[in-house]
Amino acid sequence: MTTAQGVPMADDQNWLKAGARGPSLLEDHIAREKIFHFDHERIPERVVHARGYGVHGHFELTRAIPEYSSAAIFNEEGVKTPTFTRFSTVAGNKGSPDLARDVRGFATKFYTKEGNWDLVGNNIPVFFIQDAIKFPDLIHAAKPAPDRGFPQAQTAHDNFWDFVSLTPESMNMIMWIMSDRTIPRSFRFMEGFGVHTFRLVNEKGEAHFVKFHWKPKLGVQSVVWNEALKINGADPDFHRRDMWDAIEMGDYPQWDLGIQVFDEKFADEFEFDVLDATKIVPEEQVPVEIIGTLTLDANVDNFFAETEQVAFCTQNIVPGIDFTEDPLLQGRNFSYLDTQLKRLGSPNFTHIPINAPKCPVRHFQQDGHMAMSNPKGRANYEPNSWDGPMDDNREPRGPRACPMRGFTSYEAPVESPKIRVRSETFADHYSQARQFYISQTPVEQTHMANALTFELSKVERMDIRERMIGHLRHIDDDLAKEVADGIGLEKLPEKVPVARKPITDLPESPALSILKNSPKSFKGRKLGIYIA
Numbered sequence: 165m166t167t168a169q170g171v172p173m174a175d176d177q178n179w180l181k182a183g184a185r186g187p188s189l190l191e192d193h194i195a196r197e198k199i200f201h202f203d204h205e206r207i208p209e210r211v212v213h214a215r216g217y218g219v220h221g222h223f224e225l226t227r228a229i230p231e232y233s234s235a236a237i238f239n240e241e242g243v244k245t246p247t248f249t250r251f252s253t254v255a256g257n258k259g260s261p262d263l264a265r266d267v268r269g270f271a272t273k274f275y276t277k278e279g280n281w282d283l284v285g286n287n288i289p290v291f292f293i294q295d296a297i298k299f300p301d302l303i304h305a306a307k308p309a310p311d312r313g314f315p316q317a318q319t320a321h322d323n324f325w326d327f328v329s330l331t332p333e334s335m336n337m338i339m340w341i342m343s344d345r346t347i348p349r350s351f352r353f354m355e356g357f358g359v360h361t362f363r364l365v366n367e368k369g370e371a372h373f374v375k376f377h378w379k380p381k382l383g384v385q386s387v388v389w390n391e392a393l394k395i396n397g398a399d400p401d402f403h404r405r406d407m408w409d410a411i412e413m414g415d416y417p418q419w420d421l422g423i424q425v426f427d428e429k430f431a432d433e434f435e436f437d438v439l440d441a442t443k444i445v446p447e448e449q450v451p452v453e454i455i456g457t458l459t460l461d462a463n464v465d466n467f468f469a470e471t472e473q474v475a476f477c478t479q480n481i482v483p484g485i486d487f488t489e490d491p492l493l494q495g496r497n498f499s500y501l502d503t504q505l506k507r508l509g510s511p512n513f514t515h516i517p518i519n520a521p522k523c524p525v526r527h528f529q530q531d532g533h534m535a536m537s538n539p540k541g542r543a544n545y546e547p548n549s550w551d552g553p554m555d556d557n558r559e560p561r562g563p564r565a566c567p568m569r570g571f572t573s574y575e576a577p578v579e580s581p582k583i584r585v586r587s588e589t590f591a592d593h594y595s596q597a598r599q600f601y602i603s604q605t606p607v608e609q610t611h612m613a614n615a616l617t618f619e620l621s622k623v624e625r626m627d628i629r630e631r632m633i634g635h636l637r638h639i640d641d642d643l644a645k646e647v648a649d650g651i652g653l654e655k656l657p658e659k660v661p662v663a664r665k666p667i668t669d670l671p672e673s674p675a676l677s678i679l680k681n682s683p684k685s686f687k688g689r690k691l692g693i694y695i696a
């Protein structure tokens with residue numbers, strides 16, 4: 165053993181003392197160095213998704229899509245791009261149990277040769293809120309109450325049910341989280357979704373909308389609630405142990421990467437807004453096309469260095485991929501970078517090996533805590549007459565120009581007044597919630613009714629329980645009655661008022677083929693759809 169300074173250590177068992185039974189001496193620089201470092205081991209846990217598990221792997225493109233995207237990762241069939249994937253729960257702290265009823269994060273960093281692309285998704289294709297300004301409220305309500313510090317898991321929670329019952333846009337997500345999807349059998353049996361609509365941009369600068377999907381080769385499996393409770397008690401590390409063991413045994417889990425691609429004109433035909441993250445794009449209307457495979461084949465060498473220090477960020481995109489104006493995505497693009505400065509303590513967290521790109525990096529960002537790759541040579545500004553790197557747009561292109569295409573933002577037209585408002589096209593909160601519920605098998609529907617009954621029966625405030633039933637009545641009256649009965653309400657509460665009149669004579673909505681294995685289709689049912 166050595167000290168942190170590399171000095172060989174003679175005795176790591178005893179602090180330097182004045183005599184065998186005398187006081188410990190402050191002079192002991194070796195003991196002080198050791199204790200000093202120990203005292204500073206902790207960093208803040210992630211403000212959300214604190215409990216997670218990371219694994220290395222690679223992505224192999226099986227179908228090039230130059231017609232949609234110029235990104236190298238989408239054009240070179242057979243090339244293996246290294247990846248790091250972190251699975252997580254959302255609401256629990258770092259030490260919370262794996263089988264909590266919760267959304268699972270599914271975040272992948274692709275170390276492409278044009279820079280890092282992060283696909284920071286979940287195992288549910290929709291989200292609770294439409295606008296990022298509500299994210300702190302959602303998370304405050306889902307985490308332990310500020311006075312009592314419980315409950316820790318996202319169950320049986322007055323604050324959570326208060327917030328969502330006052331936030332009708334969360335109803336689609338509520339149906340998904342009350343389904344079996346939030347108690348997965350293991351990470352290996354989960355789907356993943358980019359959730360937002362992104363843009364793919366081809367060499368000619370033409371853009372298409374895209375939704376990203378991960379399809380597990382093992383299929384989707386869940387446990388039931390009683391199993392989840394037992395597993396949490398017997399082995400709170402069940403999911404991370406499952407992943408570690410599978411990889412150690414060489415049983416590498418795989419996911420296909422699928423894309424739903426459509427253009428702006430097609431998007432205008434939907435009865436919902438593709439910029440609204442509380443909605444899916446039905447797979448009947450836009451089939452998922454498989455373009456590659458993710459294989460997870462190596463555990464980390466060190467949990468802290470890799471899983472804890474990895475910093476995913478939705479704004480990490482590469483040429484050929486771009487954002488949309490989804491107001492949730494736009495807020496996320498600010499939030500991750502900001503929180504990671506706090507969490508990792510320095511703007512130089514891109515120098516940490518797990519975050520560092522695996523392609524050349526040339527810029528003039530310098531200094532700050534823990535700077536490990538400052539610019540070399542005379543120049544640290546641009547333009548310069550020395551020999552520093554230059555951007556890609558300069559003509560004539562000399563040897564200093566970036567050898568690859570520079571990132572250019574898609575030229576989406578923007579001309580609007582500056583207003584703080586929610587788009588009218590985001591107003592329908594119940595149709596897809598209803599579609600999801602009625603597309604479930606009877607057994608799955610029973611699980612959902614049981615989950616809602618269990619959760620709401622633990623809510624102390626009666627008005628919150630009643631308000632939730634008032635929402636469920638817009639989704640499925642039988643479900644609302646069953647839950648109301650289950651939680652002992654004598655009278656069925658009124659439907660909560662909605663701003664818009666229901667329109668019931670719309671043509672049939674297409675089935676959600678995300679659920680197409682489900683034997684029960686909602687074809688032929690009339691849907692109450694609220695539109696602007």
Ligand code: HEM
Pocket residue numbers: 209210211212213216250251252268269270271284285286290291295296297299358359360441474475476492495496499500503504507
């Ligand atoms: C962390 C997904 C919405 C802020 C994460 C992680 C995932 C994720 C997977 C964990 C990353 C990791 O493993 O390190 C999502 C999805 C969202 C969503 C799919 C909605 C579609 C938001 C919003 C905000 C936000 C709206 C804020 C405006 C954060 C923050 C972290 C985080 C601050 C912690 C990051 C860190 O400390 O490294 N999110 N999130 N998320 N998310 Fe989100």
